[in-house]
Amino acid sequence: xxxxxxxxxxxxxxxxxxxxxxxxxxxxxxxxxxxxxxxxxxxxxxxxxxxxxxxxxxxxxxxxxxxxxxxxxxxxxxxxxxxxxxxxxxxxxxxxxxxxxxxxxxxxxxxxxxxxxxxxxxxxxxxxxxxxxxxxxxxxxxxxxxxxxxxxxxxxxxxxxxxxxxxxxxxxxxxxxxxxxxxxxxxxxxxxxxxxxxxxxxxxxxxxxxxxxxxxxxxxxxxxxxxxxxxxxxxxxxxxxxxxxxxxxxxxxxxxxxxxxxxxxxxxxxxxxxxxxxxxxxxxxxxxxxxxxxxxxxxxxxxxxxxxxxxxxxxxxxxxxxxxxxxxxxxxxxxxxxxxx
Numbered sequence: 001x002x003x004x005x006x007x008x009x010x011x012x013x014x015x016x017x018x019x020x021x022x023x024x025x026x027x028x029x030x031x032x033x034x035x036x037x038x039x040x041x042x043x044x045x046x047x048x049x050x051x052x053x054x055x056x057x058x059x060x061x062x063x064x065x066x067x068x069x070x071x072x073x074x075x076x077x078x079x080x081x082x083x084x085x086x087x088x089x090x091x092x093x094x095x096x097x098x099x100x101x102x103x104x105x106x107x108x109x110x111x112x113x114x115x116x117x118x119x120x121x122x123x124x125x126x127x128x129x130x131x132x133x134x135x136x137x138x139x140x141x142x143x144x145x146x147x148x149x150x151x152x153x154x155x156x157x158x159x160x161x162x163x164x165x166x167x168x169x170x171x172x173x174x175x176x177x178x179x180x181x182x183x184x185x186x187x188x189x190x191x192x193x194x195x196x197x198x199x200x201x202x203x204x205x206x207x208x209x210x211x212x213x214x215x216x217x218x219x220x221x222x223x224x225x226x227x228x229x230x231x232x233x234x235x236x237x238x239x240x241x242x243x244x245x246x247x248x249x250x251x252x253x254x255x256x257x258x259x260x261x262x263x264x265x266x267x268x269x270x271x272x273x274x275x276x277x278x279x280x281x282x283x284x285x286x287x288x289x290x291x292x293x294x295x296x297x298x299x300x301x302x303x304x305x306x307x308x309x310x311x312x313x314x315x316x317x318x319x320x321x322x323x324x325x326x327x328x329x330x331x332x333x334x335x336x337x338x339x340x341x
Contacts, residue, residue, distance in 0.1 A: 021339050024206065025207055029099065053142065054241045073136065074138045075141075076157075088198065095135075097120075098120070099144070104120050125157075128160050133160065136163050137165060137166045138165070158224055158269075167262075171259055174212055178191045179251075187247075187251040216261075227262075232258070235253060235257065
């Protein structure tokens with residue numbers, strides 16, 4: 001989810017040239033994870049766990065994910081993994097991925113004592129550490145799709161999702177970036193920067209990404225996705241958001257602050273280019289991770305090996321955790337932790 005608005009806002013974006021944004025955004029979340037969770041725990045947990053965006057609109061109302069029971073579901077930038085935990089409680093086979101150790105640590109603490117397993121993977125959404133066609137549903141609620149380059153994340157999602165699978169995510173509306181008045185530190189009624197050329201947006205201590213609507217659709221289609229639905233949220237009068245000031249809430253009732261996409265991977269679509277896994281180290285009947293012995297640039301987190309974290313509730317000897325070629329059980333070296341929000 002987005003942080004509260006800060007004064008240093010971007011000018012027109014530029015395309016990402018190097019993955020330095022990963023290190024910048026990882027440092028951001030290592031630094032602010034605890035405070036963010038304390039401030040927003042009520043908005044993100046309990047009956048709001050399965051809810052979308054700035055206004056926490058319930059999934060039962062939007063139905064972006066569809067039926068989840070028995071489905072393999074990946075959350076990108078899962079943070080404290082409250083979303084994924086709620087889905088597991090409804091019968092999904094969930095996996096949470098996050099770039100931040102601090103975020104994963106919070107997720108582990110919230111999962112302690114839970115009966116059902118939720119694998120938590122430290123990794124990078126631009127280089128997903130999973131084999132092809134692992135998941136029925138991939139989703140992101142203002143997580144990695146904000147902080148990672150979509151020119152890299154969308155092809156990776158296309159690689160790991162099964163034909164007919166659902167990809168749903170919440171993200172800033174392009175209009176939000178066009179109408180923010182940096183000097184006044186608020187959203188205004190005039191466009192203050194060009195629409196064309198949106199891309200990488202450098203903020204103090206943070207890097208976000210944006211595209212025009214036409215660029216988003218071209219990117220989806222190039223990777224075999226069709227657009228089922230685009231929801232531009234408009235809150236009812238009196239609705240409050242923990243992420244917005246009163247003036248920004250009023251602005252959001254006239255113009256969209258966020259866009260919620262529901263995409264479907266077309267059966268028979270040519271698989272998007274992406275690096276297939278070089279081998280397998282960890283596997284279960286439902287989850288396969290890339291070989292940890294792959295070169296550093298192929299790992300999920302630059303400079304680090306992938307970490308698979310499930311916590312003490314995992315039974316490494318359970319029938320569902322079985323070794324594959326050149327590999328070991330997913331539970332063999334599991335240590336509880338958690339992903340990004």
